[in-house]
């Protein structure tokens with residue numbers, strides 16, 4: 001399967017663009033939008049197995065750290081994303097700490113369960129996802145943002161997606177991201193919106 005993917009890319013002669021991620025869901029979402037113009041290459045595919053420290057206090061700061069890491073250590077122009085889930089009743093938490101919400105080496109399920117516990121009995125369930133993409137291209141740095149409004153469900157819904165998808169109900173569809181096809185999610189999601197801004201910029 002992987003072999004055919006590369007052969008097809010080579011045939012198309014696409015320009016390579018590194019996405020500083022090894023998350024297969026994020027890579028698929030980005031490839032669905034950028035894939036006819038760029039060969040979106042993962043960290044693994046450039047031989048990067050580093051635990052890139054995400055020590056900034058903003059999404060933009062972390063996206064910049066990841067993009068600069070790849071440029072400085074591996075020499076590739078690239079883009080990186082950082083995403084946070086901001087929950088109104090939790091004063092914006094977990095926000096920039098969304099990946100480690102339930103602890104340092106927690107799973108997606110641990111995070112979902114902690115969120116359901118913290119939100120137990122809360123009436124205000126408003127939340128949003130935000131993504132910042134940092135792009136380093138020809139020595140310049142650019143950022144792109146995407147946001148989607150919704151609310152936190154009282155229990156998981158659906159089997160698709162990843163992370164908090166089963167408990168994030170998108171306002172404009174009334175369904176959880178995990179109940180949507182990848183096309184439906186990408187059309188309205190925080191990352192889909194940010195990647196489309198990146199794609200528009202790159203097509204100019």
Ligand code: IMP
Pocket residue numbers: 081082083084085098099100108111161162163164165177189191
């Ligand atoms: P990251 O640091 O950008 O990888 O994301 C921070 C946290 O948000 C991780 O726990 C992810 O699982 C979660 N996350 C990022 N993007 C999404 C998404 O599209 N849906 C659900 N959870 C997400």
